Amino acid sequence: MDHTASDSASGTLQLSIVIPLYNEVDNIDPLIAELETALAPYDGGYELILVDDGSRDATFERLREHAARLPHLRLARFGRNYGQTAALSAGFHMARGQVVVTLDGDLQNDPRDIPALLAKMQQGYDVVSGWRRKRKDTFMNRTLPSRIANWLISRITGVHLHDYGCTLKAYRREVLARFELYGQLHRFLPALAVWSGGRLAEIEVNHRARQRGRTKYGIGRTFTVILDLGTVKFLTSYGAHPIRVFGAAALASVVLGLGSLVALVVMKSVQGVDMTGNPLLYLTMLGVILGVQFLLMGVIAEMLTRTYHEAQGKRPYVVVERVN
Secondary structure (H helix, E strand, O other), X not given: OHHHHHHHHOOOOOEEEEEEEOOOHHHHHHHHHHHHHHOHHHOOOEEEEEEEOOOOOOHHHHHHHHHOOOOOEEEEEOOOOOOHHHHHHHHHHHOOOOEEEEOOOOOOEOHHHHHHHHHHHOOOOOEEEEEOOOOOOOHHHHHHHHHHHHHHHHHHHOOOOOOOOOOOEEEEHHHHOOOOOOOOHHHHHHHHHHHOOOOEEEEEOOEOOOOOOOOOOXXXXXXXXXXXXXXXXXXXXXXXXXXXXXXXXXXXXXXXXXXXXXXXXXXXXXXXXXXXXXXXXXXXXXXXXXXXHHHHHHHHHHHHHHHHHHHHOOOOOOXXXXXX
8 A cells, every 4th residue: 555655655556446427416425435444555646536427416516525625536427317337438548547447336335345356456456346235235136237247257157256246346447448338348348358369267245235316227238248248258359359159150150051952952852842932942942142241241240340450450369478
């Protein structure tokens, strides 16, 4: 902690706290008070970045009052509600600290856990994720869907975490700089970080019942998570060479069509079965047509991928360390 304070004094900001907010006016005062208490040992060597995600109450007005007295409190306000991923992305772009910590603004995450995340990160990790082992949420609407999603994400990405949905996480800034967030991709950041060569750890954190305001999340969000999971799987497995997945589908379709054609010819030659109206004839045509379409989609995806990397100067690899 003293190291962070000394770095801040020398001009290098070490810590940024990013918090998305939506209709949380009643939680603003206690949230900032708890953050100030938890981060007091840093002696100003941090910044608070609070992003108002288009709140319809007095959330931003209350934030302005605190910003007037706290020089390290930085604010951003959306014109409408874009969602948690967009709010976090805006906070990441504003962050100047070498380490970025995220947490929810509803006080269910405990700011007193932040030092524990930072201490774990000092052991050489690039991402430290919180695990709400003892959740204070309703089982059917929140906890059960979350457990299913955690199992599914861990199984498909190959990166095991008990709690992907916990917003309380710590990231090294250089890891966040590798990605742009869309949809619900913020919850997959640990898997993306590991895919790009980062080191991941998970620690237990405190979870508290909501005392003020209403929850913004429901079971319906599970379906969007599943859709984004498909995107993440595609990006991590075939993002650099999409022709491989489309080419495999094209090959399978053509093999199916040709196999159907062989069976059709054998039936005609040996058994004298009429080809007119035979389902195998339609299956042959369908297989060949789908094969051609999949192949063309693969070629187009390859062109788009190369255009994306060349136009934005991005590389299909990540260098995590250089010497000389």
